[in-house]
Amino acid sequence: MSDILLETRDLVKHYPVRKGVMQRTIGYVRAIDGVSFTIERGKTLSLVGESGAGKTTTASAILLLEQLTSGSIFFEDRDIYKLSNAELKNEYRPKVQSVQQNPWSSMNPRMRVRDIIAEPLVINAKLNKEDIRNRVLALMEQVGLMPEWADRYPHEFSGGQRQRIAVARSLALNPDLIVLDEPVSALDVSIRAQIMNLLKDIQDEYNLSYLVIAHDLATVRFMSHSVAIMYLGQIVEYADSEELFKNPMHPYTRALISASSISGPDEKDESIVLSGEMPSPINPPSGCRFHTRCIAAFDKCSVEVPEPRVFGTHYATCHLCDYEEGWITKSESKSV
Amino acid sequence: MSENKNNDKNIVLQVEDLHTSFFTRKGEYKAVDGVSFHVDEGETLGIVGESGCGKTVTGLSLLRLLPEPAGRIKAGKIILDGTNLLELSKKEMRKMRGKEISMILQDPMTSLNPLYTVGNQIAEPLRQHQQLVGDRVEEEVISALRLLNIPAPEQRLRDYPHQLSGGMRQRVVGAIGMSCNPRLLIADEPTTALDATIQAQYIALFKDVQKKTNVSIIYITHDFSVVYQMCHRVAVMYAGKILETARTEVIFNNPTHPYTSALIKSVPRLDRKDDRLYSIKGHPPSLLNLPSGCRFYPRCPEAKNICRDKEPPETKIGDNHSVYCWGVN
Amino acid sequence: MNAVLEKTKQETHFTSGRLSWLTHIVKNLNFYIPITILTVLFLTAIFAPQLAPHDPIQISMANRLKPPSFLAGGSPEYFLGTDHLGRDILSRIIYGARISLSISFLVIAITATIGTILGIFAGYRGGRFETIIMRVTDVSNSFPPLLLALLLAVSMGPGFKTVVLALSILGWAGYCRLIRGETLKLRNADFVAQARIMGSSPGRIMLKHIFPNVVNPLLVIMTMGVGMLILAEAGLSFLGVGVPPPFPTWGMMVNEGRAEISRAWWMSAFPGLVIGAVVLSGNFLGDWLRDKLDPKLRQL
Numbered sequence: 021m022s023d024i025l026l027e028t029r030d031l032v033k034h035y036p037v038r039k040g041v042m043q044r045t046i047g048y049v050r051a052i053d054g055v056s057f058t059i060e061r062g063k064t065l066s067l068v069g070e071s072g073a074g075k076t077t078t079a080s081a082i083l084l085l086e087q088l089t090s091g092s093i094f095f096e097d098r099d100i101y102k103l104s105n106a107e108l109k110n111e112y113r114p115k116v117q118s119v120q121q122n123p124w125s126s127m128n129p130r131m132r133v134r135d136i137i138a139e140p141l142v143i144n145a146k147l148n149k150e151d152i153r154n155r156v157l158a159l160m161e162q163v164g165l166m167p168e169w170a171d172r173y174p175h176e177f178s179g180g181q182r183q184r185i186a187v188a189r190s191l192a193l194n195p196d197l198i199v200l201d202e203p204v205s206a207l208d209v210s211i212r213a214q215i216m217n218l219l220k221d222i223q224d225e226y227n228l229s230y231l232v233i234a235h236d237l238a239t240v241r242f243m244s245h246s247v248a249i250m251y252l253g254q255i256v257e258y259a260d261s262e263e264l265f266k267n268p269m270h271p272y273t274r275a276l277i278s279a280s281s282i283s284g285p286d287e288k289d290e291s292i293v294l295s296g297e298m299p300s301p302i303n304p305p306s307g308c309r310f311h312t313r314c315i316a317a318f319d320k321c322s323v324e325v326p327e328p329r330v331f332g333t334h335y336a337t338c339h340l341c342d343y344e345e346g347w348i349t350k351s352e353s354k355s356v
Numbered sequence: 357m358s359e360n361k362n363n364d365k366n367i368v369l370q371v372e373d374l375h376t377s378f379f380t381r382k383g384e385y386k387a388v389d390g391v392s393f394h395v396d397e398g399e400t401l402g403i404v405g406e407s408g409c410g411k412t413v414t415g416l417s418l419l420r421l422l423p424e425p426a427g428r429i430k431a432g433k434i435i436l437d438g439t440n441l442l443e444l445s446k447k448e449m450r451k452m453r454g455k456e457i458s459m460i461l462q463d464p465m466t467s468l469n470p471l472y473t474v475g476n477q478i479a480e481p482l483r484q485h486q487q488l489v490g491d492r493v494e495e496e497v498i499s500a501l502r503l504l505n506i507p508a509p510e511q512r513l514r515d516y517p518h519q520l521s522g523g524m525r526q527r528v529v530g531a532i533g534m535s536c537n538p539r540l541l542i543a544d545e546p547t548t549a550l551d552a553t554i555q556a557q558y559i560a561l562f563k564d565v566q567k568k569t570n571v572s573i574i575y576i577t578h579d580f581s582v583v584y585q586m587c588h589r590v591a592v593m594y595a596g597k598i599l600e601t602a603r604t605e606v607i608f609n610n611p612t613h614p615y616t617s618a619l620i621k622s623v624p625r626l627d628r629k630d631d632r633l634y635s636i637k638g639h640p641p642s643l644l645n646l647p648s649g650c651r652f653y654p655r656c657p658e659a660k661n662i663c664r665d666k667e668p669p670e671t672k673i674g675d676n677h678s679v680y681c682w683g684v685n
Numbered sequence: 686m687n688a689v690l691e692k693t694k695q696e697t698h699f700t701s702g703r704l705s706w707l708t709h710i711v712k713n714l715n716f717y718i719p720i721t722i723l724t725v726l727f728l729t730a731i732f733a734p735q736l737a738p739h740d741p742i743q744i745s746m747a748n749r750l751k752p753p754s755f756l757a758g759g760s761p762e763y764f765l766g767t768d769h770l771g772r773d774i775l776s777r778i779i780y781g782a783r784i785s786l787s788i789s790f791l792v793i794a795i796t797a798t799i800g801t802i803l804g805i806f807a808g809y810r811g812g813r814f815e816t817i818i819m820r821v822t823d824v825s826n827s828f829p830p831l832l833l834a835l836l837l838a839v840s841m842g843p844g845f846k847t848v849v850l851a852l853s854i855l856g857w858a859g860y861c862r863l864i865r866g867e868t869l870k871l872r873n874a875d876f877v878a879q880a881r882i883m884g885s886s887p888g889r890i891m892l893k894h895i896f897p898n899v900v901n902p903l904l905v906i907m908t909m910g911v912g913m914l915i916l917a918e919a920g921l922s923f924l925g926v927g928v929p930p931p932f933p934t935w936g937m938m939v940n941e942g943r944a945e946i947s948r949a950w951w952m953s954a955f956p957g958l959v960i961g962a963v964v965l966s967g968n969f970l971g972d973w974l975r976d977k978l979d980p981k982l983r984q985l
Contacts, residue, residue, distance in 0.1 A: 298551075
């Protein structure tokens with residue numbers, strides 16, 4: 021049976037929008053609006069979407085960088101919002117670490133590599149200096165850094181090496197879950213493969229879980245076991261990775277896949293190009309939030325919020341899933 | 357269909373042995389170190405490479421807009437429609453910019469002036485180069501906006517940049533670039549800052565603009581999927597040199613240079629699941645201190661002795677395919 | 686790795702040899718000249734009793750208004766001449782360095798410390814604390830400093846403490862604003878988020894991650910502050926709310942020379958020159974530091 025490490029239920033985060041001298045609240049930015057998923061031990065879940073979809077807010081909530089408006093997060097079957105501060109500090113925080121997108125800004129430029137990697141140990145673990153030193157060197161070796169580089173400063177390293185330092189730091193406390201926020205998008209093409217392979221090796225070795233935030237679908241397919249596609253603060257499709265790429269159901273997912281797949285400049289353009297841009301999360305569209313850009317939208321979509329349709333482990337929130345003939349037929353009949 | 361097209365096509369831009377360096381306290385950075393290529397009329401040439409390979413400097417060199425005084429074009433020819441741009445005076449070159457060649461930069465947030473309306477900024481090159489006045493300017497501005505498929509152009513031209521979304525802003529930047537109907541448009545990572553679906557819109561739009569105006573485009577990017585969707589031919593740059601130039605399908609399906617094939621193998625695929633990615637060892641070399649011989653040999657899986665000692669010459673493999681590698685014969 | 690090796694090779698090359706050492710000095714004259722001037726003045730202040738040829742407050746009416754020794758009528762005993770009470774100008778400048786410099790350094794130490802602590806707290810903590818602190822700095826910035834000094838002088842009597850207090854009460858606000866601004870930028874830096882993810886306490890974050898990264902701008906405005914404070918002290922002395930006579934400060938000396946400017950220009954010219962030198966040195970040093978510490982300028 022599956023072994024669930026972390027589960028989120030109905031996460032909601034609304035930021036108040038204030039205006040005027042009195043700072044009156046005139047509305048809310050609905051950054052995330054009911055996000056639920058599970059992450060299994062040793063597996064990778066990817067959150068995919070465009071900027072403003074709510075991926076980063078979700079990750080920040082899990083990393084306790086943001087207070088949620090409502091919803092709950094279960095870690096090893098315990099509601100983390102019901103933990104005491106001491107329990108959070110000792111039993112949750114060290115188990116959930118992160119690697120950020122930009123290796124140029126994720127490290128204090130005034131600390132040596134040795135101290136950067138040691139910092140989580142200094143804060144949390146009750147190790148003596150000698151043990152910390154040995155642990156740092158072991159971590160550096162693990163991620164492919166030479167031990168003699170321990171006394172250097174971050175600016176002496178290339179982007180790929182810095183990302184290795186960040187990985188070493190995130191491993192220091194033996195976490196169960198690492199949140200990887202666009203871990204390779206700031207790196208050069210020839211370096212990305214090195215880091216992605218490293219992340220996979222580490223996952224296998226320590227049975228780590230990853231929550232990957234990404235926009236590049238090919239990276240996602242390589243990294244993930246399951247994928248959640250987000251649009252305007254909600255998950256619109258959620259499935260095992262292979263299932264999702266072979267059989268995408270939501271029109272938005274299909275458009276995303278089409279946008280990153282390969283079609284040459286002179287060929288007849290069959291890719292799906294969505295019109296318009298993502299609407300404002302302050303005032304999301306009625307009914308299905310995607311209907312303003314959906315090429316298959318019909319009258320029901322602007323009125324009724326679609327319920328998630330579940331097909332085994334695969335679910336999508338789209339009215340077209342009710343039609344057996346599929347959404348392409350529907351859109352063609354409509355567009356004429 | 358493209359085979360016969362190539363033969364009777366006009367060459368718009370011919371670059372020969374271009375050398376551009378940056379002179380700093382630490383020494384000379386050979387950012388572009390002997391680069392030759394051409395662009396046909398109505399064609400899109402992609403220049404792909406990793407950061408620091410010299411692709412952006414190549415683009416800036418074509419416009420002669422290098423940061424002074426550190427950057428300097430040391431040698432070479434840049435021939436646009438028979439005129440060598442490097443022989444023009446500064447004043448003559450200014451007349452070329454915006455009119456014959458223009459450029460789109462990466463960040464739509466900073467490439468527009470926040471204090472002027474969109475219409476004003478599109479009109480700027482028109483006033484400069486075509487001495488248009490009054491209603492004629494507005495007509496041209498509207499037609500430029502229409503070309504870039506910007507909805508309700510009559511209203512949009514009175515908007516300020518901050519009133520537009522990122523995608524719309526980048527279209528306005530495109531409209532500025534296209535307003536004088538240039539022969540050549542250099543686009544430096546114009547979609548990198550955009551979201552996936554907006555990027556798809558932009559690429560579709562640019563293919564359309566190209567069909568309508570027959571403009572030649574040099575598309576600078578690091579993203580292979582964009583290259584595949586956008587470009588007819590591709591030049592792969594590494595550490596200041598082009599290592600391989602070929603038609604896009606050839607680059608993707610039958611790459612000849614070890615660097616090209618390694619890069620393509622190391623990019624994860626959307627159409628299949630890989631368990632491990634091929635990875636190129638090491639890092640690109642410092643431009644201050646390039647390796648002798650072929651500059652890729654320290655990382656090359658197929659390096660031979662000769663690669664270390666001598667720089668490989670150009671080898672032509674059929675039409676439109678050239679490789680700089682000792683391994684090709 | 687190659688790039689790193691490259692760099693170290695170059696750096697060692699750069700610093701080797703005597704010739705490059707000389708060129709290094711010539712290239713960095715805008716650092717060496719001001720630092721020399723300030724060091725000399727510092728030492729002068731410390732060793733004033735040993736250096737001064739005369740007692741700075743000893744009045745000698747016989748030697749009133751003697752011009753500098755290199756001018757006609759000057760006496761070799763009084764190198765820079767004497768003032769209207771026959772006191773040696775050179776000795777007064779030397780002793781004046783003690784008061785003028787110690788006021789400015791003391792004030793800088795006090796204001797920079799208070800301003801940095803409050804600025805980091807306000808920037809990192811935010812909320813009501815920040816609002817209050819920022820309103821207080823607004824008030825400080827809009828309060829006329831001379832009025833405050835006059836009020837203090839009236840209530841406490843003029844003197845060293847009054848001057849230090851008057852300059853400190855308003856001076857910290859500038860530091861506080863700058864440091865808060867820098868902290869706001871750093872608060873959202875990825876490495877601060879990372880520290881929170883690792884479980885760092887706010888105190889540790891402020892000390893380990895924020896403070897070391899605001900030191901650069903802090904140093905820059907501290908060096909520029911030296912000159913500004915010397916001028917401020919001179920201003921206060923000029924108005925008569927500074928350190929009371931007979932103890933010499935540079936500002937007061939300029940002030941006293943004012944009445945005799947047509948007869949004895951040297952009375953105010955020489956202390957004025959010294960003030961100018963210190964102010965310029967401070968500004969040059971600040972500029973140099975800014976260039977040196979700014980990684981963006983350092984690159985090319």
